[in-house]
Amino acid sequence: MIPIRKGQAPAMLDRQAFHERFMQSFYDPAFDAEKPAIARLEAIAWDAYQQGRKAPRTQPAGPGHADPTYALSDEWRATRDALRAAQAEWARPGSPSRALVVCCASRNDGSCPGEMSKTFRLARMAGEVLQQASIEVELLDLSRLTSDYDRHIHPCKGCASTAMPLCHWPCSCYPNHDLRQTGDWMAEIYESWVRAHGVLLVTPVYWYQAASPLKLMMDRLVCADGGNPDPTSTHGKKPEEAKALEMAGWDYPKHLAGRAYGVFVHGDVAGVEPVRRALCDWLDWMGLVDAGFQARLDRYIGYWQPYADSHETLDRDTAVQEEMRNVARALAVAIGEQRAGRLRPPDAGLSRPRPK
DSSP states (O other): OOOOOOOOSOOOOOHHHHHHHHGGGGOSGGGGGGHHHHHHHHHHHHHHHHHTOSOOSEEEOOTTSSSTTSEEEHHHHHHHHHHHHHHHHHHOTTSOOEEEEEEOOSOOTTSTTOSOOHHHHHHHHHHHHHHHTTOEEEEEETTHHHHSTTOBOOOOOOHHHHOGGGSBSSOOSOOBGGGTBOOBTHHHHHHHHHHOSEEEEEEEEETTEEOHHHHHHHHHGGGGBTOBSOGGGGTTTOHHHHHHHHHHOOOOOBTTTTOEEEEEEEESSSOHHHHHHHHHHHHHHTTOEEOOGGGEEEEESSTTOOSTTHHHHHHHOHHHHHHHHHHHHHHHHHHHHHHTTOOOOTTTTOOOSSOO
């Protein structure tokens, strides 16, 4: 038995600290008239917190699971069933070809910046090219994290670092109702990735790194690379059982393998090349297949120029616009090859001596 290391997590909140945390959502004086009702809700929430009611609605897992009697979350089961349906549609020969175009910037005109991002404009250019190639396009605009009401991509909790089978596919860490970690967008985002035959990431560089909405999504996609599709095999989050499973031999299934990808990274001063490299390495590792050299680009828009007129700079830079379209054109070809069964990297038949 591998020992489980303990001692990092802080103590649970006491009643007064919980009250102060709970009431942060009701700071607006408009809520004052409902103080008695809010107090009743707080009492229910306090009880859920004390009891650890992470998944308050469950059903026995049933046949096909390691433990058919395990109480499986209704919400997790619904997400899992949606992914199974999306995977079946993805694999059906007669289904429409689909591309997921991801706008990875934080900026949009519905939040503090008051203006759309260049990334959004570039993503729409790519989407138009893909649609002209008779490919259905889903635009995933991650900037909605900054402008939508109560929309979240909660951070990865790092279950895979304890043992890979503890990281479930799809993620079972959220929603976590006793900690009020709800409204998790990833349940929908997983389905979008599974449904797509090709994925195109369009991202700016923020402080030499990928934008934070993109990094949140990337971290939560760790379960797509080696994740455990049966939470009953670890009885939820029991680290001892997960460690034993991994040590007995784990095959690290790649749940998104075979999809085509393109990447377009843009910046204004520095950092585009390492971000592009990191994104391509990440997608390669998950088993996606690049659409060629012209589908993996990093470019500067308004190099060392003011932020204020950067949209006008993009208007003038017709070359970078055409390069964005070329990424989409290359991805369209790759999707066609993928649907025909011809999109296979030269090393596809090799086995890794050190899988992980």
